[in-house]
Structures are given as structure tokens and as C-alpha cells.
Amino acid sequence: MQVTGFVPRETADLRGRAGGPLTLRYGPRAVVVVGGLPGSGKSTLLRRWDAPATLIDPRTTRLACQARMPAALPYPAYRPAVRLLHLLRTRxxxxxxxxxxxxxxxxxxxxxxxxxxxxxxxxxELHVVLLAVRPAEALAGQRARARTAAPRTFRLHVRRTARLLAGIERRGRAAFPGARSVLLADAVSRGRLAGVRFDAPR
Structure with a gap:
């Protein structure tokens, strides 16, 4: 199947739009934020892309810290330190x-x-790919990977993501400060995002 190159601009809404595979194209120094509910498929998408880019993943920081901590020490005891370290690494x-x-x-x-x-x-340039799947689909994704978010935490993510989506639907990419583009995909269209390249002209 032929893969089509696609340069996201402004707000691109692929929700509910089946079709052929797409390779997203961005500039050579682009930052692409892949967001969505826990279980929405962010990690799966990033593994499929296997892009020649630096990947910043909070789970990598968490696992690195866990490896250095005593096994008997519960994660909540050092979670603030992990979050701070992740922010510093991201910056x-x-x-x-x-x-x-x-x-x-x-x-x-x-x-x-x-x-x-x-x-x-x-x-x-800052760009966003938001996997706007339904909460039930995200919960199914969590069960499939055998890693589930705490119910209270997940409900908080659902509320905040719903507000973000509502803002994007009203104001476009302005709802995500500084974003050059926001691409929305759901369970129907996320499989179309076959890859990413950083070769688009400015």
C-alpha cells in the first residue's frame, strides 16, 4: 500500500476518517508532542514510528529511578523527585x-x-499529535498492556483532555500554546499514522 507524505498545518482533524497510511513530515528541528489518555496508544505509535529523533518518555525516567531505589521503597515516596527529573531532562x-x-x-x-x-x-517549531480516543477505548488499551492508571488519576486525565479537545474545536491550535500544528486522530485513524520524517521545508 502506498504511503502518502503529509505535512500537518494549523489544525488537522483525522477523527473518523479512514484511509491509506500517512507519513507525517516536519522540519528538521521540530518538537512533536504525542499526547492522549493513558492507554490511547502513544507508546505503540512511537514504537511504530521508530524515528531518528530524541525521544523523551516519562516512563524511561521512572524505570531508571526505580532501578536505583531499594525494592521496598514504594514509588509514591519518590514520585515527586522522578517528575522533577523528567522535567529537567525534557528541558x-x-x-x-x-x-x-x-x-x-x-x-x-x-x-x-x-x-x-x-x-x-x-x-x-512545536507540533502536537493528540490521540483523541474514547475513555473506554483507553481503558481497554491499559488492560491490554497490563498497566492501569489509578481510577482517580484516569478520571482527572479524562476531564482535562476533554477540556483541551473542546478548546481545540473552538480555537484550533491556539488551545495548545505555541503549537504550529495540532493533528487529531482517534481509534479509526491512528493506525494511518505510519511514520514520521523530519525533512519538511520550513
């Missing part, structure tokens, strides 16, 4: 050369502003 990655992929839920307003600030200061 530092913006200063490195080459494209950047950021695995983030996208639902926290303060993180959206931080990403926009770091992109602006480093002279990068």
Missing part, C-alpha cells in the same frame, strides 16, 4: 540538536506552557 533535550519527540499526556496546562516556552527559547 535539556530542547537544547540538543536534531528533532525531538515528547511522550506526554498533553492534558496539563502548565506542561503545555512549559513546552511552548522551551520551544520558543530554543528556536524550534
Amino acid at each position: 535539556a533535550a530542547f537544547r540538543r540538536p536534531g528533532p525531538l519527540l515528547v511522550h506526554d499526556c498533553g492534558s496539563r496546562w502548565w506542561m503545555r506552557r512549559a513546552l511552548a516556552h522551551w520551544a520558543r527559547r530554543s528556536g524550534r
Whole structure:
């Protein structure tokens, strides 16, 4: 099957739109944030892309910290330190050369502003791919990977993501500060996102 190159601009809504596979194309120093509910398919998508870009994933930081901690120490005891370390790693990655992929839920307003600030200061373009799947589909994804979010945490993600989606539907990419483009995909269309390349002209 032929793969079509696609340069996202402004707001691109692929929800409910079946079709052939697409390769997303961005500039050589782009930052692409892949967001969505826990279980929406962010990790699966990033593995499928296997892109020549630096990947910032909070789970990588968490596992690295867990490996250094005593087995008897519960994760909540050092979770704030893990989150701080992840933020520092993310900020530092913006200063490195080459494209950047950021695995983030996208639902926290303060993180959206931080990403926009770091992109602006480093002279990068910020782009967003938001997997806007239904909560039931995200829960099924969590069960399939055998990693489930706490019910209260998941409900908070659902509310925040719903507000973000409503903002995008009203105001377009302006709902995600600093974003050059926002691409929305759901369970129907996320399988079309076959790959990513960082070769689009500015």
C-alpha cells in the first residue's frame, strides 16, 4: 500500500476518517508532542514510528529511578523527585540538536506552557499529535498492556483532555500554546499514522 507524505498545518482533524497510511513530515528541528489518555496508544505509535529523533518518555525516567531505589521503597515516596527529573531532562533535550519527540499526556496546562516556552527559547517549531480516543477505548488499551492508571488519576486525565479537545474545536491550535500544528486522530485513524520524517521545508 502506498504511503502518502503529509505535512500537518494549523489544525488537522483525522477523527473518523479512514484511509491509506500517512507519513507525517516536519522540519528538521521540530518538537512533536504525542499526547492522549493513558492507554490511547502513544507508546505503540512511537514504537511504530521508530524515528531518528530524541525521544523523551516519562516512563524511561521512572524505570531508571526505580532501578536505583531499594525494592521496598514504594514509588509514591519518590514520585515527586522522578517528575522533577523528567522535567529537567525534557528541558535539556530542547537544547540538543536534531528533532525531538515528547511522550506526554498533553492534558496539563502548565506542561503545555512549559513546552511552548522551551520551544520558543530554543528556536524550534512545536507540533502536537493528540490521540483523541474514547475513555473506554483507553481503558481497554491499559488492560491490554497490563498497566492501569489509578481510577482517580484516569478520571482527572479524562476531564482535562476533554477540556483541551473542546478548546481545540473552538480555537484550533491556539488551545495548545505555541503549537504550529495540532493533528487529531482517534481509534479509526491512528493506525494511518505510519511514520514520521523530519525533512519538511520550513
